[in-house]
Amino acid sequence: MDFEILYITFNCLIYLVSFIFLLKNRGFDATSYIFLLWAISSFFSILYFNSSIYFITKSSITLFPFLYIFVCYLVFNLPLLNFKSNSIIKIYGNPIILKSLIYVTAITSILPFIENLLHIFLSGNTMNLSDNYEDRSNSDFDARAHMSFIGSKLNSITLFLNHISPILLFYFLSKVKKWDFFIVLITIGLIFSTFNPSLFKFNLGSRTSSIQDLFYIGFVYLIFKNQLSISVRRFALIFISILVFVLLLGVFLITVGRFEDSDFSLIEWLYRYSGESFTNFNGDLWNSKKTLNGLNSFSNIFSGEDRNVFSLDQKMGIRMFVFYTFIGDLVADFGLIITFLIILFFSLVLINRFSNNYLPIWKILIICLYARIILTGFTFLYIINGGQYYIFSLMLGMVLWYNDRKIKIKNEK
Structure with missing residues (x-):
């Protein structure tokens, strides 16, 4: 020993x-x-x-x-x-393709994010969410039962875009010169897309997957950190920190629900x-x-x-x-x-x-x-x-x- x-x-x-x-x-x-x-x-x-x-x-x-x-x-x-993120001078790509990806990613995320968020608040307590973790093994369990038909389909799109959503978010923010209504709308959509997979997994009572997503978002942020203006960096840190705090609080509450009799x-x-x-x-x-x-x-x-x-x-x-x-x-x-x-x-x-x-x-x-x-x-x-x-x-x-x-x-x- x-x-x-x-x-x-x-x-x-x-x-x-x-x-x-x-x-x-x-x-x-x-x-x-x-x-x-x-x-x-x-x-x-x-x-x-x-x-x-x-x-x-x-x-x-x-x-x-x-x-x-x-x-x-x-x-x-x-x-x-060999990859030195602090030394990156420029991140670039085809503007037409990237704009198309950004707009599709932002627009498709809004409805599933809202439905997943509503489900958390309407579930009553975290025990209901922690019970979902056990229910997933049942053959008749429907992970998207709380979603509308369109919301369910759009949710699948956000899951497939899980890895590129944070990249598109910070890339888009790195190009922001002046804020207007359209820029704010797209930014919110990209934030929704970035966090919706975590929110969806959170609804299933899964904590590990949600935390993994949060760590991944932190990694992507560190790549783009020096590409962001000081004001945008401050906005990103404040807004994303709030969402991270909310998700971590939820993870804690689910943990309490799962192991309260442990x-x-x-x-x-x-x-x-x-x-x-x-x-x-x-x-x-x-x-x-x-x-x-x-x-x-x-x-x-x-x-x-x-x-x-x-x-x-x-x-x-x-x-x-x-x-x-x-x-x-x-x-x-x-x-x-x-x-x-x-x-x-x-x-x-x-x-x-x-x-x-x-x-x-x-x-x-x-x-x-x-x-x-x-x-x-x-x-x-x-x-x-x-x-x-x-x-x-x-x-x-x-x-x-x-x-x-x-x-x-x-x-x-």
């Missing part, structure tokens, strides 16, 4: 030292933001290990599994370490959700000799259905309803060696793609999609839930890239 806490403390220190080193050498930017989140999670793993809610793993905590995660983490981060305190549940991944990977997943060949991470993409956790439990012989980090989820599917090779491959492919100070909007989207994997990867692999939206965003990025390439070729003739 004494050695276990030493290993967990060492694990925290390597993430903390990495963040401090990055902060000292490049300041606080989008990449150091990721390092901060992982440092905080590793600190919570110490608190989790020393709490009464700690689940004793099948095997003792050792050093090497922590080193494996850290090496994979650093390798995955290589493209983001034997553990809310702070202990916070320790678990924020820090359990490292010890779960170390003491359980590391010693599992079985793999799931993609059933864990990609069932949502290929079948369109949520993964069957109970079936995965039986196949792996360990709990598959808990967090193992995004690296752990890949290990569960492909094993230690192939997981490292997958991470190394994508890192080498993208390592020099984001180092320019002049970046097209499609590269910003790809950067954000890549970062989204690791941003809250201290919990689980993001594409386990909503992988189809991730694939759509990649396809959208390819369309934007193709358009830019076609214009470039045309201008060179």
